[in-house]
Amino acid sequence: MNIQVLSDVNFGEELPVFDPDTGIENVRRFCKAANWMGPRFTDHEAAKKEGLPGALVPGIMSQGFLAAMIHRWAPTGNIKHIDTVFRAPVIVDEHYHIKGVVTDIDEDSGQVEIDLTVVNDAGETRVFGTATVVLLQSA
Amino acid sequence: MILDLHAHSIKSDDGRAKVSNYVQWIKTRGLPIDGFVLTEHRQFDFESDYSDMARESGLVILKGSEVETEYGHVLVFGVTESLTQSLDFTNIRLALKDVLKAADDHGAIAIPCHPGRPRVGMAAHIETYGIPAGVGIVETFNGGSRENEDEIAQVMASAQGYRGIGGSDAHIVSHIGRCATRFEDSIRNETELVISLRSGRFEAITYRNAAA
Amino acid sequence: MRKQDNEHNIDEADIREARAKFLNHVFDEKTFTFTAEQFADYAIACGETASCYTDPKHPDFQASPGFPCSLHPSQRMPDGYPRFNGLGMDAGKAITVYQPIRPGVTLTGRTHIHDIYTKSGRSGRMVFSLIRMDIYDGENLLSSADTSIVIRERPAA
Incomplete structure (x- = not known):
């Protein structure tokens, strides 16, 4: 169900999980739009030469996945703050899950806080963070 | 009684959870824990x-700390003002033996956490520095562990005869417990936490497999 | 600046000195202008579905909230900032949004060092530099983008 107004939201509610496109072509498209065309993001072999396990999904792209998940859940939600901590590399062409859960609702300001995680298939958190989202208080 | 012995709030540089939201989360979700200890970095x-x-x-809701030593990170419970005066908690190069002694001298207890973790876990430093004297307890279940980090901790604890504690290492609300x-x-x-830890009457538990 | 300690690479006195010298001083000012297509491509690659971020024809079309985090200042660090010995990586990004960013508008990014601190982690000892770029449209502050850069210390030779 899409969230339209604050009263639609419940504390502890899990946002629908979103599996992002981390394929090399999509990452290259992102890097071009963001003007982040470093080989560590767009070329597995070049990244390995830098001592990395493979090409990295840029942190700002992981952040973008998390914002996209919020908008899929609440299309009119207005993200006021999003804060992401990169704990471990997110690797291009590997499979991840973008998750969120509501951890605070402020009825007065119309704001909700959401815990955010990028998790791999083993259930390990690679990126975590929080977002503050303003929702309409009535339709 | 079940306590999560390892949690961070917004007081830690990388903590993103308000303590009030930990409380609300535990109550709303009906988590099977009776409380937690804030161990700010x-x-x-x-x-x-x-x-x-x-x-x-x-x-x-209790308070402790997580300090940094040559053997990795160490939880300290029962912190007093006099302990913080004798040990510089901000120093990221503390000697484990100094942390253990200072804790003991001031009625506290020091416990290496996530000991199976590369670099910041005790197991990674034993080859270099040897088995440290004075450790009796280590964290054998850590909610932030990846791959086989908890297994390494448990194998080491078993080999050395250490008792194990568990903590979520939560930095965001939904990771508590x-x-x-x-x-x-x-x-x-x-004070009662330190007494109970010294008594050895406890066991580490994990709910990670049950977590959403 | 004190000479770095060869055994540990990162000298704590350098950290204290760097904090005193660099915190909260704007060291870079740069202007940017973006097209609607850049904003839309950025959003679509991230999996955005809200049309105000993906469709330039939308009446409220704007940059994705995180877009300002992609902006680079003309110089990454202030002149004279210590060169800690190690591999630099993004440790985190945060954005605070005050007003939407529209395509075709000339933006000004003013950048300062907001915090410097050390800690140890899975990858060894680390120095964190928190860099904040405030993004303006004229005098209006549109957003503040924080980048946390971590230098992971190389093992001593």
Whole structure:
């Protein structure tokens, strides 16, 4: 169900999980739009030469996945703050899950806080963070 | 009594959880824990008083610290002002033997955490520095562990005869209570926590497999 | 600046000195202008579905909230900032949004060092530099983008 107004939201509610496109072509498209065309993001072999396990999904792209998940859940939600901590590399062409859960609702300001995680298939958190989202208080 | 012995709030540089939201999460989700200990990185939070929140929620909310040594990170429970005066919690190059001794001298207890983790876990440094004297307990379940880090911790604990504790290492609200420690005793404050840890009447538990 | 200690690479006195010298001083000012297509491509690659971020024809079309985090100042660090010995990586990004960013508008990014600190982690000892770029449209502050850069210390030779 899409969230339209604050009263639609419940504390502890899990946002629908979103599996992002981390394929090399999509990452290259992102890097071009963001003007982040470093080989560590767009070329597995070049990244390995830098001592990395493979090409990295840029942190700002992981952040973008998390914002996209919020908008899929609440299309009119207005993200006021999003804060992401990169704990471990997110690797291009590997499979991840973008998750969120509501951890605070402020009825007065119309704001909700959401815990955010990028998790791999083993259930390990690679990126975590929080977002503050303003929702309409009535339709 | 079950306590999550390892959690961070917004007082830690990488913590993103408000303590009030930990409480709300535990109560709303019906987590099977009776409380938690805030172990902020490289500091002891003398300022915050969670006693009203604890009383209203019925949860035990205690404070400790997580400091950094040549053997990796170490939880300290039972921190007093005199302990923080004798040990610089902000120093990221503390000697483990100094932390253990200072804790002991000031009625506290020091416990290496996530010992199976590369670099910041004790197991990674034994080859270089040897088995440290004075360690009796290590964290054998950590909610932030990846791959086989907990297994390394448990193998080391078993080999060295250490007892194990559990903690979530939560930095965000929804990670609280992923791992915890079950005590035989009832614990209401930091002094009782230290006594219970010294008694050895506890076991590490994990809820990670049950977590969403 | 004190000479770095060869055994540990990162000298704590350098950290204290760097904090005193660099915190909260704007060291870079740069202007930017973006097209609607850049904003839309950025959003679509991230999996955005809200049309105000993906469709330039939308009446409220704007940059994705995180877009300002992609902006680079003309110089990464202030002149004279210590060169800690190690591999630099993004440790985190945060954005605070005050007003939407529209395509075709000339933006000004003013950048300062907001915090410097050390800690140890899975990858060894680390120095964190928190860099904040405030993004303006004229005098209006549109957003503040924080980048946390971590230098992971190389093992001593």
